[in-house]
Amino acid sequence: MKLFPLKKYLKITDFKKDYFYYLFDTLEKLNDNKLKKISDLILKTIISKKKIFICGNGGSASLANHMLCDFAKTLKQNTKLVPQIISFANNLELITAISNDISYDQVFSYQAENLCEKNDLIIFFSSSGNSKNLINLIKLAKKKKCKTISFVGFDGGYLKKKCDLSLHFPIDNYGISEDCNQIMMHLILQFLKQSRINQKKLKKSIF
Template identity: 30%
Template sequence: MSDRTRYDEVVLDTMLYSARLIESVARQNSAVIVAMARMIAGTFEEGGKVLLCGNGGSAADAQHLATELTIRYRSSVERPALPAIALTTDSSALTAGANDLGYDAVFARLVEAYGREGDILLGLSTSGNSRSVVNALDYANMNGLKTLALLGGDGGVLKGMADLEVIVPHSGSADRVQESHIAIGHVIIDLVERLLGYCRS
């Protein structure tokens, strides 16, 4: 087998598995994903905001989705900025929190700073076991925030902690879970824009 054929198979196997996984998650969780979008749209209508947190690649996904809410998702949809804050972007806050409080407390501390009753915290964790996300959701639940979770594997410690959750049933690596998470995030934003009346197509 030539290198080209072998590498072509890697491409096909990887991308087709990811596509099948995303399809399976969509079929099993479409009602929950719609409910997440409705919760977010309703929170925006009530003047609330969305906070997002995660570690590593999930931190990047949190920032990605927050930016698409605050700036825009698609250029074809004209709308106001929607208030979303990724708790992963302030290096001074993260490093001070890690140094002074311990890293496990950093997101909870930022939820304390920015979150208000009726706001939403969306936590992302490919394992479901990120202690910093666990603590943030715990704080949010105890202080009147609504909570959402995008998880992987069997859901880990975070399973059942959020008001609504989607678990991507893939274990052993974060990559395929992250691909599903960003697809879920994108469709949620699409639905939010439709629910708020900005996108009618």
């Protein structure tokens, strides 16, 4: 696993050079076979009209909500794909109620108990892969026979080991880890969208 930064930088241009190096180096080592399987599973879930749930903490929560926005709006445009997509990080009132009255460790699993069904898909965004509320959710997902995908950094943690499919970016840096996860979200979204648009509409479509 790569560590960055390992020294102090006095010029932002020098920092940028190394930041980009570690970002691109991490992305280039992506497991293409797993990427294909993840893309295929997301498409299969949408076509079969099963639900997709997304979650994450902190910056990864914003990635979950960003994915909700892009897949619910952009993927549907000029395609016949109608994703049923829900972010467990999107309801502040419910999240704070569960945190305050029950436990923050259950903010995702408590929601999933009411909503998730067999063959639904749960997508996890995480840098460490070890957040307690994500671990509780994946345990519930197994009981409910939901499919699971994780996008993780650092050493991958619990999620890398327990999810059905996992894309692991071995970089010990939150910013680069989250950059990789967001790039994967956009990459899969745009790939699926362009694959379902006829050639005439493709040329007029904005991605």
